[in-house]
Amino acid sequence: MGMIKAGAIAKGTYLLEKNEPFVVNEREFVNPGKGSAFVRLKLKNLRNGAVLKVTHKSQDNCEEIDVDEVESQFLYSDGTSYHFMDSSTFDQFEVPMASHKDAQYYMLEGETFKLTRWNEETLDIRLPPKKDLIVTEAEEAVKGDTVTGATKYVVTETNLKVKVPIFIKQGEKIRVSVETGEYQERIND
Amino acid sequence: MPFQREPFRERAAMYRAVRDYFDRCGYMEADTPFLTPTPIPESHIELFQTDRHLPDGTVSPLYLVPSPEVWLKLLLASGAPSLYQIGKCFRNGEQIDHWHRIEFTMLEWYGLNESAMSNLGIMQEILITCVQATKPDVAENVGGTIRKLTMEEAFREFAGFSLEADLQESGLADIRRHSPEYHRALDRVANIFTARLNERNLPAGYNGIETADDLFHRLFLSLVEDALPLNRPLALTHWPALVQTLARSVPGTPWAERWELYIRGVEVANCYGEETEEGALRAYWDTEASKIASATDSTYSDTGWPERIAEGMPSCSGAAVGLDRLLALIRGDSDLKGLDLFPIRDIMPR
Structure with missing residues (x-):
């Protein structure tokens, strides 16, 4: 942990504001014609995802936090926590599911992810932008239903409910956008 | 980068139209030096400094002007009529980003017997002139009628409190600027503002x-600037x-005769009813010069500029427009890149 002048803060810097850890998503310099230089920051709270807009004078001291990027293997989830293992130290640790709820739909047991950690706390699980998942539950298409663009819901191996085109069958693999949770394409391995 | 004809054409058309406008209004075009030995002290602006090497081996500092104000006001004080200039200005220490460059083109004009508010009428005509010369079908939010909003109205609407009441509470309006009592009132204002921020x-x-x-x-x-409406150009008037x-004070109020023009939320122009009173000019110079001197551990040279200005400068209003920003906004760009003849990152590497 160290002090950083607000004017030196870049996008991607990790900060402690009001005792909460944030990452800087946007930084804009504002120089009033007749006044000191300022920076306007858009911060994302790493505990709850809330966005905070804050304006600092460039000379203000801000608290920068040193985070670690840790390669970790996802072992399993027990319903309240994800269990991970640090790939280099083999230390096991838990991450409360509540703080990264959506991650459960995109992580398969045994896969490795990059985690952003600070003071034993996991601030971020870096998920890939797209994830290929096997469909485990799908209704059969109704015979004769050939309306273009017709859709139905299926459930994937991670319990994610996805709206897909009518032709997707159980056991097939689909590509899903992690950001939106939407179907993108069928994958033919 | 392949050669782009449009930025050349639009810029030239805009400059021609601005010159035609001022010529029709009877203004004279000035072409003042880019280098000065004695810039007006502005503690918030970092200057580009260079050295002049004299034949006798001595060296004296020169500065690139951050605006032509230092020269244009001397011309006005010596009896010049209404003036304008289109020229390069230089500001060191600025980040080069979407809307900032360390070297940019400024239109600055001084209209004799104009007030800041009457000068806003000229600003509107210049805006229309520039739009007509470059992109006549531009939308209302860029080329429309300038909406006027006082700083007090903006604070009430977007910050939810009366700035004027805070300033009045401190007694600032009734005290002569730069007096010891005024500084005590400033401390009171600082306490009130700190409480506002803390809460x-x-x-x-x-x-x-x-x-x-x-x-x-x-x-x-x-609280305010980010929330300003974007549907029309907006002049934020009456700054503290x-x-x-x-800028001269509006007597009996805590306000200065000043406005800033925002287009699509970007600050494009700044205007004052110009201060001409000797005591106020001198106090401004001394305050700013001493701030710079203490920050740089040096002395700030004084050539009696305030007295020379006060002696002859007529009542007038001056305005400065960032022409690069204005043109980029009219073009519908979201930054200045489209106007760069050379990619800025190539000629100004970090």
């Missing part, structure tokens, strides 16, 4: 050190006189 959980700097000027800007930038500038 909103906003950064307020170090209590007791932060100036009223900086605290005002913290409030303005955090506690922000140290060469």
Whole structure:
């Protein structure tokens, strides 16, 4: 942990504001014609995802936090926590599911992810932008239903409910956008 | 980068139209030096400094002008008529980003017997002139009628409190600027502003050190500027006189005769009813010069500029427009890149 002048803060810097850890998503310099230089920051709270807009004078001291990027293997989830293992130290640790709820739909047991950690706390699980998942539950298409663009819901191996085109069958693999949770394409391995 | 014809054409058309406009209005075009040995002290602006090597081996500092004001006002004080200039200005220490360059083109004009508010009428005509010359079908939010909003109205609407009441409470309006009593009133304002920031959980700097000027800007930038309406060009008028500038005060009020023009939320122009009173000019110079001297551990040279200005400068209003920003906004760009003849990152590597 160290002090950083607000004017030196870049996008991607990790900060402690009001005792909460944030990452800087946007930084804009504002120089009033007749006044000191300022920076306007858009911060994302790493505990709850809330966005905070804050304006600092460039000379203000801000608290920068040193985070670690840790390669970790996802072992399993027990319903309240994800269990991970640090790939280099083999230390096991838990991450409360509540703080990264959506991650459960995109992580398969045994896969490795990059985690952003600070003071034993996991601030971020870096998920890939797209994830290929096997469909485990799908209704059969109704015979004769050939309306273009017709859709139905299926459930994937991670319990994610996805709206897909009518032709997707159980056991097939689909590509899903992690950001939106939407179907993108069928994958033919 | 393949050669782009449009930025050349649009810029030239805009300059021609601006020159035609001022010629029709009877203004004279000035072409003042880019180098000066004695810039007007502005503690918030970092200058580009160079050395002049004289034949006798001595060296004296020269500065690239951050605006042509230092020269144009001397011309006005010596009896010039209404003036304008289109020229390069230089500001060191600025980040090069979407809307900032360290070298940019400024249109600055001084209209004799104009007030800041009457000068807003000229600004509107120049805006129309520039739009007609470059992109006549531009939308209302760029080329429309300028909406006027006072700083007090903006604070009431977007910050939810009366700035005027805070300034009145401190007694600032009734005290002569730069007197010891005025500085005590500024301390009172600083306390009020700090409380405003604290109650909103906003950064307020170090209590007791932060100036009223900086605290005002913290409030303005955090609560007001970002919320200004974008549907039409907007002139934010009547700025607090506690922000140290060469704009004259509106007597009996805490306000200065000053406006800033925002287009699509970008600051494009700044205008003053110009201060011509000797005491006020001298106090401004001394205050700013001493701030720079203490920050740089040097002395700030004084050539008696305030007295020379006060002796002959007529009542007038001056305005400065960032032409690069204005043209980029008219073009519908979201930054200045489209106007760069050379990619800025190539000629100004980090």
